[in-house]
Amino acid sequence: MGLLFAGGAAIWQFQAMTTSSVSALACRASNRKVTTFEILNEKAELARLTFDAAGVSDAVELIHGDALDHLPNYKNIAFCFLDGEKEVYERCYEEVVTCMVQGGILVADNAINHQATLQPMLDRALRDDRVDALIVPIGKGELICRRR
Known part of the structure; x- marks a missing residue:
């Protein structure tokens, strides 16, 4: 795993990343993804739309759920x-x-x-x-x- 964001602010931290960003390119180049967790329905949907609009969905794994339920898998x-x-x-x-x-x-x-x-x-x-x-x-x- 390259980068992991836990919590709603991850949306805003990653929002500025575009297909030309260093982090997204690094994840793509190493065949990895940025992972973010969002427990709230509205924020998860907003995150998905934001990543789609920024053209970085292929470099992001958005997990809709509680980070504590998923962290042991990483x-x-x-x-x-x-x-x-x-x-x-x-x-x-x-x-x-x-x-x-x-x-x-x-x-x-x-x-x-x-x-x-x-x-x-x-x-x-x-x-x-x-x-x-x-x-x-x-x-x-x-x-x-x-x-x-």
Whole structure:
């Protein structure tokens, strides 16, 4: 797997990618896909339409469902952008880090503005021997982890 996005914001993160984008080309060139999960019907349909309009549907695997139900099926994750229900971030973190390749990156959105809810996951990541982790105070805060 090349890139993995978990949560609705993945639509907007990937929306700017076109057939000439580096990420889409890299996925196509290596016969891989960007994978994104969306649990809500309306957002899944909007994502599908967006990917079609951008001409990148062939480089995207859109899974309509709960990411936690599907994450165990993915190994060798190189990148994950996590933005979804904050109450499940810690479970998603564990699933993703376990399956990340060495040097893989996990970015968890909202690390500052939802700090109270995310504190158990933030503490886990900052103490986790499997990753190098830091919180970057840009936007609403990003937890960035690199798999050792």
